[in-house]
Amino acid sequence: MTPPRPTGTATVLPGGPRRGRPRTGVPLPLLLPALAGLAFLVLPLAALLVRAPWSSLPEQLTSPEVWQALRLSLVCATSATALSLVVGVPLAWLLARTDFPGRGLVRALVTLPLVLPPVVGGVALLLALGRNGIVGRWLDAWFGVTLPFTTAGVILAETFVAMPFLVITVEGTLRAADRRYEEAAQTLGASRFTAFRRVTLPLIAPGVAAGAVLAWARALGEFGATITFAGNFPGRTQTMPLAVYLALQNDPAAAIALSLVLLAVSVAVLAGLRDRWTNAS
Amino acid sequence: MTTRPARRTDRRRRLTGPTAVSAAALLALSACSASSGTSGTDGAAAGSRSPSAPAGLSGTVTVFAAASLKESFTELGTRFEKAHPGTHVSLNFGGSDTLAAGITGGAPADVFAAASTRTMSVVTDQGDADGAPVTFARNQLEIATLPGNPDRITSLADLTRPGLKVVLCDASVPCGAAARKALDAGGVSLTPVSYEEDVKGALNKVVLKEADAALVYRTDVKAAGDKVAGVDFPEAARAVNDYPIVALKNGDNAAAARAFIDLVRSADGRKVLTDTGFRTP
Known part of the structure; x- marks a missing residue:
């Protein structure tokens, strides 16, 4: 089955540019703001590199606490992303493909953690899932499970702030995706779930991946909700951002060194993934 | 003008x-x-x-x-x-x-x-x-514990009781340094569930009943009103x-x-x- 040709492939439109082929130069009104934007994003990172304590860097990086914090950060951010995928993709599908009263409100609720200051998010999680929280007290009484001050608590806190990024990205991709494939699959006898699994999911895979990367990056840098909900204990709940913040209190040089490690690792992971996708597609 | x-x-x-x-x-x-x-x-x-x-x-x-x-x-x-x-x-x-x-x-x-x-x-x-x-x-440290002191905490050594969740400030912030000094003075070896980023963070864990006790300043206990109970301990005089x-x-x-x-x-x-x-x- 060949997909219907999308309209609007630029080059050969009748009545296009007078000259036979389109100009390839970048228009100045786009180039200048783009460069300004790039400079704005890169400059603070460059400053971090310029002011980094390069001479004491090796000694900072060989301390076991740094690797402990880094490992915990990677484990927790990846787990939070996995958790977000498991519940976030179905949630995005629900928002994009079904019609129910109050959908606009639900969508607003989903994006709420983006607006909420993370520390407030952490307090909200304590009130909900803490030892004395409205749900947490039953978890404690029935299963003996307490989430605050545990690694599981870190993963939950990170999922809470990171999942909206995934849901919004996937929902946008679902809306942009052509529904006719799903409908064709269903008319050919596939159930709605099979159509989602075999047709929709492969179709929106790039969007899901982009959302997962956003969520992962957000989870990796998460500070406020984590320290409020899960506390700060080396090896158990002290992730890199927490270690950086506490180092900043009395040893700014160490804080910069730790930030550089976090940046280097995330750039390596993101660039690596990026290459894999572009090769795959 | x-x-x-x-x-x-x-x-x-x-x-x-x-x-x-x-x-x-x-x-x-x-x-x-x-x-x-x-x-x-x-x-x-x-x-x-x-x-x-x-x-x-x-x-x-x-x-x-x-x-x-x-x-x-x-x-x-x-x-x-x-x-x-x-x-x-x-x-x-x-x-x-x-x-x-x-x-x-x-x-x-x-x-x-x-x-x-x-x-x-x-x-x-x-x-x-x-x-x-x-x-x-x-200003000096005081033990902040749950209202009514249900765990009957009367001394610094009581905080080491198994099953008791205690939070301290991180050693990089003043209240954490003071706590370390007081614990050393009393010869008490205490493993908290979390090293908080500041004194209000430590206090709030008790206010929200997530922790059973915290070492905070007397002024913080006073400001929290009846949400926590304060317990004085002699070693506090060593870290004023x-x-x-x-x-x-x-x-x-x-x-x-x-x-x-x-x-x-x-x-x-x-x-x-x-x-x-x-x-x-």
Whole structure:
């Protein structure tokens, strides 16, 4: 089955540019703001590199606490992303493909953690899932499970702030995706779930991946909700951002060194993934 | 438009002549009473000064004060404005480190009240202080536990009981350093569930009943009201925080700055401070 040709492939439109082929130069009104934007994003990172304590860097990086914090950060951010995928993709599908009263409100609720200051998010999680929280007290009484001050608590806190990024990205991709494939699959006898699994999911895979990367990056840098909900204990709940913040209190040089490690690792992971996708597609 | 402010500064300069003289007189007076050491004369001096002083005091006095002084200094600011009509006390509360950085960076403040001698020395080392700092209050640690003290905690050693969730401040922040000192003094080896990023973070874990106890300042226990119970312990005396206060060179209202400092150190000032949990020297 060949997909219907999308309209609007630029080059050969009748009545296009007078000259036979389109100009390839970048228009100045786009180039200048783009460069300004790039400079704005890169400059603070460059400053971090310029002011980094390069001479004491090796000694900072060989301390076991740094690797402990880094490992915990990677484990927790990846787990939070996995958790977000498991519940976030179905949630995005629900928002994009079904019609129910109050959908606009639900969508607003989903994006709420983006607006909420993370520390407030952490307090909200304590009130909900803490030892004395409205749900947490039953978890404690029935299963003996307490989430605050545990690694599981870190993963939950990170999922809470990171999942909206995934849901919004996937929902946008679902809306942009052509529904006719799903409908064709269903008319050919596939159930709605099979159509989602075999047709929709492969179709929106790039969007899901982009959302997962956003969520992962957000989870990796998460500070406020984590320290409020899960506390700060080396090896158990002290992730890199927490270690950086506490180092900043009395040893700014160490804080910069730790930030550089976090940046280097995330750039390596993101660039690596990026290459894999572009090769795959 | 341009001449108005010029004239105003001119008028102020003319005014500062007699004010400076009276300020010097007041300074001598307060120096006398301070060296005599009894709070009675100090209070009497403050009392006798008020009727004569208002002539010289006007304008805004900007006070940078440690966050833990919020309740007491807000009250003292109101009293100061009442005693000296025409003056306005502008209070800026924050972490002592942040405030000190602001002052050395040129922030226009008249008075600095810090939560530790270390942060005060940041300002005095830069030559920004006008005169030598004096200690006006002391804060010490207390055990904050759940209302009614259900775990019957009576000593520092009780905190090591298995099953008890205790939070401390991280050693990189002042309350954590003090906690470490007190625990060492008592020979108590304690593993908390979390090292919090600041004293309010530690307190809130008890307020929200996620932790059973925390080591925080007496003023924090007092400010939390009936949400926590405070337990004094003898080792706290080994880790006392001195609160120094000083007038600043950056300020433009030296007379009012001195009068405010006098009020803080007067019998009235001490009363307000002890009411919020401080001890006074």
